[in-house]
Amino acid sequence: MENLSNQNTILPKGTRVCNCKYSKCLKLYCECFAAGEYCIDCNCNNCCNKPEEEDLRLKKIQTILERDPQAFRPKIPVDPETSKSKAAPHFKGCNCKRTKCVKKYCECYNAGIPCGINCKCSHWYDLLSKNTSDNYSKQPPYIPPLNEYFKFLAEPLIKKKDSEEDIKSDEGSTFSEEIAMKGQECISFEKFEETLYGRLVCLLNNLS
DNA sequence: GAGTTTGAAACT
DNA sequence: CAGTTTCAAACTC
Numbered sequence: 001m002e003n004l005s006n007q008n009t010i011l012p013k014g015t016r017v018c019n020c021k022y023s024k025c026l027k028l029y030c031e032c033f034a035a036g037e038y039c040i041d042c043n044c045n046n047c048c049n050k051p052e053e054e055d056l057r058l059k060k061i062q063t064i065l066e067r068d069p070q071a072f073r074p075k076i077p078v079d080p081e082t083s084k085s086k087a088a089p090h091f092k093g094c095n096c097k098r099t100k101c102v103k104k105y106c107e108c109y110n111a112g113i114p115c116g117i118n119c120k121c122s123h124w125y126d127l128l129s130k131n132t133s134d135n136y137s138k139q140p141p142y143i144p145p146l147n148e149y150f151k152f153l154a155e156p157l158i159k160k161k162d163s164e165e166d167i168k169s170d171e172g173s174t175f176s177e178e179i180a181m182k183g184q185e186c187i188s189f190e191k192f193e194e195t196l197y198g199r200l201v202c203l204l205n206n207l208s
Numbered sequence: 209g210a211g212t213t214t215g216a217a218a219c220t
Numbered sequence: 221c222a223g224t225t226t227c228a229a230a231c232t233c
Binding site for chain 1: 213
């Protein structure tokens with residue numbers, strides 16, 4: 001997977017090019033600053049991420065480290081032998097809401113690694129995230145079953161899975177059973193079945 | 209190339 | 221610590 005422009009891929013020093021306009025390249029929004037490098041030949045405005053501004057730069061670094069001592073740690077574990085991102089979980093994980101972790105907005109996808117235990121997209125994970133290690137072997141293209149899409153539509157009506165235990169205990173159960181189990185805590189299965197989404201989900205579940 | 213969308217980072 | 225704002229990159233048209 002090509003990842004030539006993200007901060008987690010090990011790039012030779014000076015080969016990053018940022019385009020920061022308002023951050024003076026002194027916030028983690030700036031790829032160069034986040035990587036602990038000076039801006040060199042970047043397209044940034046009012047850049048303070050350069051040796052001439054070292055005092056200010058160090059102050060900012062200190063402020064950021066006070067807030068989060070791990071702020072400058074690479075987000076993806078690096079293999080010391082290859083100097084490339086390892087296929088290990090993102091340290092913080094992503095928090096994608098809309099892109100199903102298959103666009104470069106997703107830090108995991110962008111780094112070429114599957115979403116993992118640290119990701120907060122995990123409440124969608126079993127239904128929505130297509131950035132799974134399993135799917136790496138299936139791609140391209142991964143086309144979700146239509147039924148999965150309606151599971152997504154039904155999701156707001158059903159209490160979300162709260163823990164890994166819930167997810168484990170659901171393995172092997174049918175989606176109708178899942179709805180029934182979770183419905184006890186939120187809305188009854190009968191009530192859910194009455195909704196438009198519910199009818200569609202049940203219909204499709206029977207067909208698939 | 210301009211405008212929009214997205215999610216991390218920063219802020220309140 | 222949850223909600224909101226800012227920001228730069230990714231994406232679309």
